[in-house]
Amino acid sequence: MVLTTKEFREDFSKTFEGLYAFDLSEASPIQYYTALGNYLKVYSADNWSHTNQAYLEHQVKQVYYFSMEFLPGRMLKSNLLNLGILDTVRDGLREMGLDFEVIARAEVDPALGNGGLGRLASCFMDSIASLGIPGNGNGIRYRYGLFQQKFVDGYQVELPENWLRDGNVWEVRKENKAVMVRFGGQAILSEDPDGRLKPIYSQTQNILAVPYDTGMIGYQNEVVNNLRLWSAEIPPEEEIHYHTIADREKVNQITEVLYPDDSNYEGQILRLRQEYFFTSAGVQSIVRYYKQMVLTWQHFPDKVAIHINDTHPALCIPELMRILLDEEGLSWEQAWEITQKTMSYTNHTILQEAMEKWPVRMVQELVPRIYQIIEEINQRHIDKKLPLYTPELTYRTTIIADGNVKMAHLAIIGSHSVNGVAKLHTEILMHEVLRDFYQMYPAKFNNKTNGITQRRWLHLANEGLTKLIDNKIGTAWKTNPSELKLFKSFANNEDTLAQLAEIKLENKKQFAAYAEKEMGIELDPTALFDVQIKRLHAYKRQLLNALHILDRYLKIKDDPDLDIQPRVFIFGAKAAPSYVYAKQIIKLINTIADMVNNDPAIGNKIKVVFVENYGVSLAELIIPAAEVSEQISLAGKEASGTSNMKLMLNGALTVATLDGANVEIRDFVGEDNIFLFGLNDQEVYAFYENGTYHSRDIYDSNPRLQRVLNTFIDGTIPGIETEGRVIFDSLVQYNDEYFVLKDFESYVEVQEKVDQLYQDPMAWNQKSLLNIASSGPFSADFTIKRYAEEIWKTDSQLPA
Ligand code: 26W
Numbered sequence: 033m034v035l036t037t038k039e040f041r042e043d044f045s046k047t048f049e050g051l052y053a054f055d056l057s058e059a060s061p062i063q064y065y066t067a068l069g070n071y072l073k074v075y076s077a078d079n080w081s082h083t084n085q086a087y088l089e090h091q092v093k094q095v096y097y098f099s100m101e102f103l104p105g106r107m108l109k110s111n112l113l114n115l116g117i118l119d120t121v122r123d124g125l126r127e128m129g130l131d132f133e134v135i136a137r138a139e140v141d142p143a144l145g146n147g148g149l150g151r152l153a154s155c156f157m158d159s160i161a162s163l164g165i166p167g168n169g170n171g172i173r174y175r176y177g178l179f180q181q182k183f184v185d186g187y188q189v190e191l192p193e194n195w196l197r198d199g200n201v202w203e204v205r206k207e208n209k210a211v212m213v214r215f216g217g218q219a220i221l222s223e224d225p226d227g228r229l230k231p232i233y234s235q236t237q238n239i240l241a242v243p244y245d246t247g248m249i250g251y252q253n254e255v256v257n258n259l260r261l262w263s264a265e266i267p268p269e270e271e272i273h274y275h276t277i278a279d280r281e282k283v284n285q286i287t288e289v290l291y292p293d294d295s296n297y298e299g300q301i302l303r304l305r306q307e308y309f310f311t312s313a314g315v316q317s318i319v320r321y322y323k324q325m326v327l328t329w330q331h332f333p334d335k336v337a338i339h340i341n342d343t344h345p346a347l348c349i350p351e352l353m354r355i356l357l358d359e360e361g362l363s364w365e366q367a368w369e370i371t372q373k374t375m376s377y378t379n380h381t382i383l384q385e386a387m388e389k390w391p392v393r394m395v396q397e398l399v400p401r402i403y404q405i406i407e408e409i410n411q412r413h414i415d416k417k418l419p420l421y422t423p424e425l426t427y428r429t430t431i432i433a434d435g436n437v438k439m440a441h442l443a444i445i446g447s448h449s450v451n452g453v454a455k456l457h458t459e460i461l462m463h464e465v466l467r468d469f470y471q472m473y474p475a476k477f478n479n480k481t482n483g484i485t486q487r488r489w490l491h492l493a494n495e496g497l498t499k500l501i502d503n504k505i506g507t508a509w510k511t512n513p514s515e516l517k518l519f520k521s522f523a524n525n526e527d528t529l530a531q532l533a534e535i536k537l538e539n540k541k542q543f544a545a546y547a548e549k550e551m552g553i554e555l556d557p558t559a560l561f562d563v564q565i566k567r568l569h570a571y572k573r574q575l576l577n578a579l580h581i582l583d584r585y586l587k588i589k590d591d592p593d594l595d596i597q598p599r600v601f602i603f604g605a606k607a608a609p610s611y612v613y614a615k616q617i618i619k620l621i622n623t624i625a626d627m628v629n630n631d632p633a634i635g636n637k638i639k640v641v642f643v644e645n646y647g648v649s650l651a652e653l654i655i656p657a658a659e660v661s662e663q664i665s666l667a668g669k670e671a672s673g674t675s676n677m678k679l680m681l682n683g684a685l686t687v688a689t690l691d692g693a694n695v696e697i698r699d700f701v702g703e704d705n706i707f708l709f710g711l712n713d714q715e716v717y718a719f720y721e722n723g724t725y726h727s728r729d730i731y732d733s734n735p736r737l738q739r740v741l742n743t744f745i746d747g748t749i750p751g752i753e754t755e756g757r758v759i760f761d762s763l764v765q766y767n768d769e770y771f772v773l774k775d776f777e778s779y780v781e782v783q784e785k786v787d788q789l790y791q792d793p794m795a796w797n798q799k800s801l802l803n804i805a806s807s808g809p810f811s812a813d814f815t816i817k818r819y820a821e822e823i824w825k826t827d828s829q830l831p832a
Contacts (some may be wrong), residue, residue, distance in 0.1 A: 513813060
């Protein structure tokens with residue numbers, strides 16, 4: 033049944049009155065938005081409950097995607113799109129004299145994640161529902177999301193992100209589905225009447241885990257899956273034991289804040305608490321659901337797949353073991369077989385400093401029974417592998433070593449599948465980082481290159497481009513993104529290329545309007561828009577970008593009449609609050625921005641825009657306006673990257689090292705349509721092995737680079753005495769950990785080629801079009817199909 037605008041207006045008005053009991057004409061955007069959200073919840077409620085019922089009735093296999101982070105972005109538009117009523121609602125609101133865009137912007141963007149890993153989880157939720165795969169998300173309902181970033185005098189300042197201030201229309205609190213999570217105390221094993229060892233607990237702290245469910249609406253297929261986020265509360269019957277506010281606070285604290293760390297592990301007990309809290313709650317609720325099905329335990333892996341998104345939820349493994357052993361009375365062998373068959377694990381990082389390892393004492397104290405189980409998993413692993421491998425190799429793979437519990441080892445040993453997130457990344461895992469495990473379990477390892485949902489990142493974010501593509505190749509690409517390749521046949525069509533350029537210009541104007549309004553920076557929309565948006569981290573090398581900007585700056589200062597392609601350098605990045613070096617780089621770039629933007633000699637030749645508080649919503653504004661995509665991490669460090677895919681999909685040309693998924697971008701779009709530079713991963717490894725990298729020599733021998741670097745310490749850039757010195761020293765004195773100086777030369781060279789190509793708009797637009805048309809393989813729909821077929825063994829429930 034199609035919804036008419038008239039029906040919509042009537043129902044929407046009723047919803048509004050029911051909520052607010054006053055006339056609709058005098059409401060605020062947030063009230064309209066809340067009413068719309070409520071209206072949509074009712075509109076999709078039947079689909080949600082039908083999907084649920086169907087899964088249970090047919091006892092289909094379901095996947096549970098456990099992730100410490102989800103970054104869904106605003107949900108109003110994407111829900112409307114997926115329900116197939118975006119245009120109707122927009123028109124209906126217009127008829128009522130309301131501005132849909134203003135209403136949509138009233139929604140908060142829930143920042144329940146740090147970066148790539150969290151955003152990937154949300155793209156996956158969209159694809160799982162859109163493919164009709166029975167799937168659920170499982171995570172934490174943080175009271176405060178990732179901090180809000182402000183710049184004060186160029187420095188990053190962090191403010192709390194109270195994302196629930198106006199309530200959250202999409203969630204449903206499910207008190208009736210709460211479970212108890214046990215912490216601390218003692219677990220003494222003793223024999224029960226059947227002669228089995230079972231733990232007797234004493235002095236534990238019991239925390240109530242209350243789920244908040246959000247519907248994950250599939251793309252025009254009537255499927256609504258579930259994202260379940262857990263919140264920690266004091267169990268009502270235990271209220272009496274909480275005497276002080278501090279006691280109560282300790283409970284609330286568990287789900288109070290998202291750790292703002294990305295790729296840096298810190299052994300904080302609160303984080304371990306969070307990890308056990310949501311994995312235990314999730315696994316308990318899965319088991320409870322399974323028990324409705326009256327099946328033997330042997331069938332558990334035929335009905336349940338649990339996916340561990342990085343090691344953060346790896347305690348799923350001992351938790352499922354605990355339930356099967358202690359509560360369901362299975363033997364170790366049975367329980368272990370079920371657990372391994374159920375679990376799969378994705379690794380998202382090769383950085384050593386990001387590898388989670390928890391001090392044994394901490395695990396013992398916080399979850400004593402879980403520790404006992406981990407110990408036994410470890411011992412059995414050693415007993416089984418020692419006869420087969422050298423003691424050295426075997427002991428390199430233990431879960432417990434040097435007083436620590438190594439979460440990656442637990443995840444690998446306890447899962448039947450281990451995957452990396454791009455071809456190169458998986459290769460590096462197999463042959464470098466995890467090679468001992470690869471030798472032991474070659475069949476567990478597989479690659480699943482990341483993907484993105486084209487629904488959010490093209491259809492919604494770039495309506496102009498969507499219309500153009502629809503006009504040229506029809507709309508089938510929306511459900512089958514490989515159809516995007518049909519767009520290639522327009523690569524020589526001047527008309528299409530001109531339209532493409534027109535759309536890009538329009539998107540650039542939109543961003544320019546934002547920069548002007550929010551930052552007071554005036555941009556020339558005909559300049560080249562160059563974009564680097566991702567967490568601030570030394571390995572991602574925002575510094576290399578900064579060096580290039582300074583190199584240009586000096587060139588223009590030397591010759592103010594220089595005929596050079598005007599460029600706007602756009603940055604968006606948060607730094608972990610404790611990551612001092614990253615914050616110094618933010619200060620540096622902000623200071624460069626001030627200097628350059630206000631120098632009349634530079635004019636429009638260079639502008640630098642560092643947007644505050646980068647997140648999903650800003651990405652949706654920036655990406656459609658981008659012409660150059662900076663993917664310049666040191667080769668071998670970026671697991672995959674996903675902004676590289678979004679930018680390509682929106683017609684940006686990539687400046688890239690051969691790192692992460694950039695390698696596959698090159699393969700799909702061809703060498704001629706990407707700007708490659710720098711060392712490859714093998715060259716980097718060779719330097720590590722030979723110890724022959726000396727950044728000081730490069731500094732000494734390259735006058736152009738020397739001049740650029742000296743600006744950090746010679747007063748050229750005013751007001752960065754401290755930061756300038758630290759950064760200079762890190763690059764010149766302390767041997768430049770990420771080979772920034774080594775790659776500088778080839779980076780600036782390739783940037784000159786970028787400028788040259790830009791002088792020929794048709795050639796540029798052609799490459800842009802080829803990038804768009806080659807980006808289909810990066811659809812998360814394909815990635816999820818592979819996860820479902822090869823790892824989870826879950827089937828789509830859609831009619832074939
Ligand atoms: C324990 C601290 C910590 C927190 C988060 C360590 C590691 C993480 C994440 C795994 C970091 C992350 O987001 N990794 C990114 O994952 C993306 C999705 O697979 C990849 O595209 C990025 O390359 C990778 O950096």
